[in-house]
Amino acid sequence: MNAELDLLVRLTDYERPQGVAERAVQAEQLGFDRLTVGETTGWNIVPPLTLAADRTDELGISNDVVSPYGRSPALLAQTALTMHDASDGRFRLGLGPSSPAITERWHGLEFDRPLRRTREAIEVIRSVYDDGNPAYEGEIFDIAGLNYEREVPESPPPIDLGTLGPKATEMAGRFGDGWTPQLFTRDGLEERLADLERGAELADETLEDLRVAPIVRGIASEDREAAREKARSTIAFMLGAYGPYYGDSVAQQGYSDVVEDVRAAWQDRDTDAMAAALPDDVLDDLAPAGTPAEVREWVEEYASLEGVDAVRIGFVNEMSEAEKETTMDAVADLV
Incomplete structure (x- = not known):
């Protein structure tokens, strides 16, 4: 398989953040290229991902996704730069507009203008990356600016956007470094890739400049x-x-x-x-x-779509540990 293979794990599957690190070690041994976790109303992603980074050597570290409602743009930049240092440069920041439920019922904010807020958050993060300062004047954010206390790395963490709709995906192509969509059929993904490509062209880039890693949730079992x-x-x-x-x-x-x-x-x-x-x-x-053979074939065919750089495998609900092991083993055979 030419595409890379990511493993998406759920924080709710573990009793302690250290469990994520143990899964990361296993993923690296199996040959997965990257480990990623999501954040909703449970654990903060930073501690488990820091532990995962500390206990692995080559495994990429990502998150799916944090929102500009749950963290300020400057804190998003701080989070990314901290994870960059913790992982020796293996971190990619996952960012997305999130949802009304989490924004309003957890963070207590109005879910207003999500695409504009996400775009401006990206621009503030890149301002910190470029100048070590979040100074910015926009429609959503107006930041006077202070200097980042540490030296900003020459190659700061890429920003991956988790989007679904055509306008949001065009934004991902224009302002992001990667795209992590979810619940797309093969035909649906190919159609949406056209929107991503249009956004990339607006930034004088191509699809080859972006890491496209669609999320699929699956299970392999005899x-x-x-x-x-x-x-x-x-x-x-x-x-x-x-x-x-x-x-x-x-x-x-x-x-x-x-x-x-x-x-x-x-x-x-x-x-x-x-x-x-x-x-x-x-x-x-x-x-x-x-079956393991069916899952392996499905993932291989999905990964063969033009423009796909990685397939991000997540689990479904109610899986036993044995079923998780079988699923990881099935797709790891493609590496």
Whole structure:
């Protein structure tokens, strides 16, 4: 497989941040190129990622994703530069607009103008990268500026954008160094790559200048049907209960009727009906789920799409440790 292989782990799977570091060591031994974690309302990502960086030598370290509502742009820059030093330059900063629920119900802020806020946050971060100072005058942020207390590295952490829609993805191509989308079919991803390329052209760059690492959530098991039911429940829940964006995106990829049925079931909080509303063909388009051989083939085909630089493998809900091991082993054979 020409593309790289990332491993996305969930902080809720571990009792202590050190567990993430133990998984990172395992990922490096298996040949994964990068480890990444997300941040919502649980642990702060910095301690577990710092531990992961400290216990590995070559494994890339990333996050999926933090938002400019949860951290100020200057703090985002500080976080990235701290992780750069902790990982000996192996860190990539994942940034995205997040969602209304997390922004309003966790951070207590209004989810206003998310794309503009994200763009300005990137510009402030790059100001710190370039000059060691976040001084900035924009529509959202107005920062007088102070000097960063340490020397800024010559090659500061790249910024990857987690976006879904056409305008947001164009922004990722124009202002980011990489793109980490989620829940895209092969056809849907190819269509959205055109938006990413258009943004890159606005920055006088090409797709080759960006690291495209789509996230896929999957499970490999010799018990094929059990694996598929776990994946089906997870994907259906993401479409129906994770706020509007994932469902809207998949609807726009040609599955509006399916998304409508899944959302209707969620109105009754009927998770069994949500899963039942997700047909096999849609599950197969969105997630690698089945035997190890089937999952390996799915990931290999997805990675072969033109413009894809890495596939970021995440787990589905309710997986046992044995199923996680089987899934990692299955895709690691592609490295």
